[in-house]
Amino acid sequence: MVAEIGRRSANLLIVLFIFSCSSGNVQEAEKQNWYKGNLHTHSYWSDGDEFPEVIMQWYKEKGYHFVALSDHNIFQEGEKWVNIRKDSLYRTAFQDYLAAYGEEWVVYEEEGEDLKVKLKTFDEYAPLYHEAERFIMLPAEEISAGYEGKPLHLNATNLDKLIQPREGGSVVEVLQNNINAVLEQRKVSGKPMMVHINHPNFRWAITLEDMIRLKGERFFEVYNGHPSVNNLGDSTRIGYEEMWDFINIAYLEKKQPLLFGLATDDSHSYHEQSSKLANAGRGWVMVQTDTLSPASLIHALEQGDFYASTGVALETLNYTNNTLQVVAQAKEGVNYTLEFIGCEKGEKETRVLKTVQGNSAEFEVGQDMLFVRCKITSSEPQPNPVENMTNQLAWTQPVQPE
Template identity: 40%
Template structure:
C-alpha cells in the first residue's frame, strides 16, 4: 500500500475507512471484512455482494481452480490423484456444504486454459458441476486457445455434445473479469468489467440469483446487451439492445443429434498422449446459421441436439483481454427434444 493509494482510499471512502499499520517501515492496510463492505455498499434492489471463494488447487503442476459462490465457510483445496479427481473433490466439497447447511450454493470451473490445466475430457467426466468460464478477462488465461489447444468456445461444444450424448446435464458458460488490478487499466492487466453475466431473477438476493443461474436463465457478455431471449418449441429468438452505429451478427451454434462421437489424442514429442483436449469431429459445434437481423431467429428442425447463440458486435471491447477483441455475448444452450 503506497501513501498515494492510501490517500485515494481515504478521499473516496472516508478517513476512518482504512485500518493501517507500519511493519518494518512498510505501510500495510487491513482488508475490509465482508460485513463491513456489505454495510457500506449494498443497496436493496440495486446492489448485492455475495460471499464466494476461489478454491486454488493443482495436480502435476497443472492449475485447477474452482469458484464456490454463496458459501458459508472456507473450503480448503481438496487435492486428488488426477486432474479429474481434484476437480471432482473440490466440487463435491461445495455441494457437501450446501447439503449440510441448506443454503443455495454453486461451483464453477475457472479458466480451463490457464496453464493448459484442464481439458475438455475433464469437464465431460464431471458430476455435479454444470458451469465453466467460456470467457475470463485475466490476460493469462488463453481464452482463444492456440494451434494445439482449442479455445473455450470449441471446448464448450465438445463438452456439451459428449455430455448430452451420455445423458448428462449440459454445461453452462459464464463470463467473468477475474479482476486483480484496480489502478492501472490496460491490456496485460486484470481489470474489472471485462466480462459478466446478466441473470433473469425474481429478486436481487443470493437465493434467487443462484436458482436462476442453475436453470440457465442468464447470458454471458463482454459488452453486448440483450433485451430478451425467447424460447419456445419452434424457435430461439434473440432481441439485441443495439448501440448507435454498431452492427451485430448472431451465430446459432450447435451439434446435431446424430454426430460422429469419435476422437483421437494429441501426441507429444515422445509419441504419447499429451494433456491436451482430444481432436473431435467438426460435426460438433457447427454454425447452423448466421444473421445480422434483430431480432435474430433460429427455427429448430428437430435434428439438433442443442442450439446456443453467440452475438458478436463490430465494436471493439473497451480495455479487452486481448487486442482486437469485439464485444460479444453468449446465451446458454437450448436442448432440443
C-alpha cells in the same frame, strides 16, 4: 355485475395460469428483471491490488447488481493486514481510500517508509453497498488446488463457510473432490450455492478430456478477462467456446445436464488499464429473474436464464415453443452478426446453422437437434480487450428441443 366480475376474474386466472406454465430456458421478460453481475473478482485479501470497499464501489457505480469477491482459499473474515507498496501509485491510492472512508474506518500503521493497513471483513464492508434490488454481494472463494504443478481453480459462490482445497491423484480427481465439497456443503446447509470451473487453459492445466469426465459441474468460464488464460487456445489446443460444445455433446450422451458458459473479469489490477493486466469490466453475466437475491440468482443461473457478455446487451432473449429469439440492443452505427450454433443428434461436433446480419433473429430448434445456442458479435470494439478478442461479444446458453 358481480357475475360479470366473476367471469372476468376467472378468465384472468386462466390467462395467468397459461402464462405461468410457458416453458423455456429463458423466462418471459414481462415478469422478470435483468441483473448484471461478476462472479470472479480479487482484492487485497489475496492477490488483488485494491481494498474490497473501493472495488465494490466501482462495480456498483458501473451498474452492476451483484458481485462475488472470490479471493484464493480465504474468506474475508478474521484479522488480515496488508503491506502497501512503496510505489507512489499505491501510496496515492491509499490516500484516496483514507480520504473516502475516513480515519475512523481505516486502521493503519506507519513505521518509517512502511505502511500496513488492516483489511475490513465481509461482514464489515458488505452493508455499505447492500441495497435492495440495486446491489448485493455474494460470499465466495476461489478454491485454488493443483496437481503436478497444474493450477486447478474453481469458484464457489454463496458459500456458508470456507472450503480448504481438496487433493487427489489426478487432475480430474482433484477437480471432482472440490466440486463434491461444494455440493456437500450446499446439501448440509440447505443454502443455494454454485461452483464453476475457472479458466481451463490457464497454464493448459485442464483439458477437454478432463472436463468431460466431471460429474455435477454445471458451469465454466467460456470467457475470462485475465490476459494469461488463453481464451482462444493456440495452434494445437482448442479455445473455450469450442471446448464448451464438445463438453455438452459428451454430457448429453451420458445423460448429464448441459454445461453453461459464464463470462467473468477475474480482476486483480485496479490502478492501471492494460491488455496485459487483469482489469475489471471485461466480462459479466446478465441474469433474468424476479428478485435480486442469492437464491433467485443461483436458481436462474442453474436454469440457464442468463447470457454471458463482453459488452453486447440483449434487448430480448426468449425461448418458447422451441423457438429461440434474440434481439441485441440497437445502437447507431453498430452492426451485429448473430450466429445460431448447434449440434444435430448423432453428430460429434457443432456447426453454424444460421447467420443473420442485423440485431434481431430467431431460430426454430427442431427435434433433430441436440442443442442450439447463439453467439452475438458486435462491430463495436471492446474498450480494453485481451488476446485477440477485440469485438464485443455475447453468448446465450444452449437450449434443447422440448
